Amino acid sequence: MNKTWFIDIDGTLVKHLDESEIEKGGREELVPYAVEFMAGIQKRGDTVVLTTARPEEFRSITERMLKDFGIEYDHIIFDLAHRERILVNDIKPVDELHHRRDKPLPTAYAINLKRNEGFGDVLTQDLWEKPLGAKDKVFDLFDLNWYDRLGD
Numbered sequence: 001m002n003k004t005w006f007i008d009i010d011g012t013l014v015k016h017l018d019e020s021e022i023e024k025g026g027r028e029e030l031v032p033y034a035v036e037f038m039a040g041i042q043k044r045g046d047t048v049v050l051t052t053a054r055p056e057e058f059r060s061i062t063e064r065m066l067k068d069f070g071i072e073y074d075h076i077i078f079d080l081a082h083r084e085r086i087l088v089n090d091i092k093p094v095d096e097l098h099h100r101r102d103k104p105l106p107t108a109y110a111i112n113l114k115r116n117e118g119f120g121d122v123l124t125q126d127l128w129e130k131p132l133g134a135k136d137k138v139f140d141l142f143d144l145n146w147y148d149r150l151g152d
Contacts, residue, residue: 002046006087009052009062011115013038013071022058028065032118038071048073053082 010016015029022028041048054062056078066073089108113119 002044004047004049005041006049006051006085007038007073008085009050009054009066009076012113013050014065014069015116019054019058022054022061028069030069030118031116032120034118035070037119038073042072048075050076051080051085052076052078053080054078 007013011031013031013034015031017026017028038048050066050073052062059076059078062076062078087108087110092105092107
């Protein structure tokens with residue numbers, strides 16, 4: 001079963017530059033193992049959606065930079081906020097890949113990398129560990145406690 005990867009550009013694939021530096025033609029630099037990581041995703045046949053807070057007006061600069069570095073992708077989303085990003089998806093009632101009806105298949109994961117440090121230690125982390133307090137974090141983001149009031 002192919003996956004869809006949502007991957008940020010600045011600080012994740014290339015070292016973070018301010019918009020003014022990008023606009024002035026500042027030298028973009030890959031983070032360690034970015035090309036290898038992306039090639040592994042492409043080799044599997046997965047879909048890659050790049051995300052960025054860069055404005056749409058930087059599209060041609062960004063696409064040229066990605067092409068020069070050999071970074072392949074399927075889509076890019078520009079103009080995102082400079083804030084947290086939250087992926088919400090459903091849980092499949094059946095793990096179709098392993099033909100298991102007794103085990104639901106979660107379909108949303110998050111990997112947080114240290115800015116500009118690259119993918120070198122990605123394989124040493126337990127990437128699929130359930131985040132502690134995830135439910136509380138969602139409530140904090142919405143600044144409400146509706147779940148606690150369901151019994152009222």
